[in-house]
Amino acid sequence: MSQEPMSDVMLDCYQVSKNFGGLQALDNVSFRVKEGTIHSLIGPNGAGKTTLLNVITGMITPTKGSVSFNGKPLGNISPHEINQLGMAKVFQTPAIFPEMTLLQNVCIPALAARDGAFKLNMFQLLSKGGQIESFAEETLVEVGLQGVMHKEARFLSRGDKRRLELAICLAHRPKILLLDEPTAGMARHETEQTIELLREISKRGMTKVIVEHDMNVVFALSDTITVLAQGAVIAEGTPDEVKGNPKVIEAYLGEEQE
Ligand SMILES: Nc1ncnc2c1ncn2[C@@H]1O[C@H](COP(=O)(O)OP(=O)(O)OP(=O)(O)O)[C@@H](O)[C@H]1O
Ligand SMILES: [Mg+2]
Helix, strand or coil: CCCCCCCCEEEEEEEEEEEECCEEEEEEEEEEEECCCEEEEECCCCCCHHHHHHHHCCCCCCCEEEEEECCEECCCCCHHHHHHCCEEEECCCCCCCCCCEHHHHHHHHHHHHHHCHHHCCHHHHHHHCHHHHHHHHHHHHHCCCHHHCCCEHHHCCHHHHHHHHHHHHHHCCCCEEEEECCCCCCCHHHHHHHHHHHHHHHHCCCEEEEECCCHHHHHHHCCEEEEEECCEEEEEECHHHHHCCHHHHHHHHHHHHC
């Protein structure tokens, strides 16, 4: 496959492989995400989905292959710098500060987005934090957590912790948002609220990559779906194309439905 530049491609993973010792977690994966789309990455446990997200965000270095973001190659760029380029990731387990209030949790990335993380100074929150606080409040309104913004994060339900983490990511105002199982551990009604929330955010044109096991979420949200199995891409297409693909049914959907 050739690597022709395409103007609407925001994220371009080209022939990425990752070995962990003798285990090949990713095997020659090419994965392109177009700007403004919701692109889901699905596959059975251990397929390599989280590993691919970690390669994209610079958390791990690929054994082979390359990743570029808006045409910029990301090799040798730190996760922090990649984040500053406009990429944010929601982790499989929520990464929040439990002892801080929700508002404080969201103020930190809001301040970092404005001033740059290296200049981040919490004392500024006390002196000229007004604007930042109202921006953080708006972000909490977006995810529906405005009613509990002065609560410490540790008191939140699992689903609300994930919403808070989403707010923390949104406060960075990313160009692309990567979500690793955003509805994991959520009750049915929380899952539905999250789908609605992700749809709302999409209307603003934010590009998203979603790793998700819940097929209702995947089919409801995605423009494009890529299916990984044992580290390799076995199918890619619209939800309808992927649903009918026998390889996918065999490798993934069959297993899920039992
Ligand atoms: N740091 C690591 N060291 C060694 N092996 C690893 C490491 N991270 C992942 N693996 C292995 O790589 C393979 C892919 O794992 P990965 O976490 O990417 O899968 P996944 O598709 O995200 O699975 P799940 O749906 O369970 O989250 C698995 O076999 C896993 O055990
Ligand atoms: Mg995973």
